[in-house]
Amino acid sequence: MSLFGFSLKPRRPKSAQMAKDRLQILLAHERGKGSTEPDYLPAMQNDILAVIRKYMKIEDNDVDIRMESKDDISSLEINIELPTHKSDAAGAKSGPKSAAR
């Protein structure tokens, strides 16, 4: 920033700006979530498993949770591998693999 609209200092190297941008996103995320941030995910995973188990038989390994962050959007991807045997999958319409977003 300069009073005269230009600066005598060399142009800011690109990588420094990238460092600041990355940190801005990360720190906002870490502060916002407080100190308990990552801990709810295992519990949430167990809750999701419990709900699904009310309706069908699945193994622990059949649920996969992933997070992707791009630009301004974070998405939580939950992949549930459903059993193929009709007897187990009471009323499930989805195919062997379905993704919920």
Added chain:
Amino acid sequence: MTQLKEESARGRVIVITSGKGGVGKTTSAAAISAAIAKRGHKVVVIDFDVGLRNLDMIMGCERRVVFDFINVVQGDARLSQALIKDKRVETLSILPTSQTRDKDALTNEGVEKVLEELRDEFDYIICDSPAGIERGAQMAMYYADEAVVVTNPEVSSVRDSDRVLGLLASKTRRAEKGETPVKSQVLLTRHDQGRIDRGEMMTVEDVLELLAVPLLGIVPESPAVLRASNVGMPVVLDETPSSAAAAYEDAVARLLGEDVPMRIGTDKRPGLLGRFFGRSA
């Protein structure tokens, strides 16, 4: 008893350690992992610095962390859920640590279980140690087959490296079981030839004489390291060649058993005029 995979076919655990903080462990863990993976080996790099997660930023995957090492150790997530696949090098994975838990979240048994699982899947398991010589650092080195002791040519760093070498020889699983000792090598980083020439900094020979272990490589002080960390890229993956990247490539060749002559690289600097009138890069 069924013979498991042959010793040689299972992954090798290499700890990147130092005692002193800020000497370049995380930088080195990232560069070494990426350089080994570039050669086609399957590599995972683990952040052991619980509570001070940084490897994810240096590797540029900080926004992809969902589950971490601690979740896996404590049985809250499967290994496959916590491993992050690098988007640039196919054979490279990152196992981030927790930003919020304390060092006591790790247990020896838990760590061993995870490492054993990783040994089946990866050729190299690189452990980025926290600073210090306390529990966290000892946990990171305990199951190691080899150690890279990152050292700066500076009094407190050399002294701390000596302490760490002592621990590697006594407080590791290999030492306690009476097996072949952990193979320890020194990686000299932030080497500044100018300051050595002016007599301000100890020479490579000085440091090696003091520590009396083999030298893995000499990484010069280089602006490329900061630039790479800014953009979240191990320095060896940067398109612009640098002395630091070349030094890490050499060190990795030696780590994999190649005979590469030791050299001290420098970044080409513009001359005095070039510095006045040249680019601001």
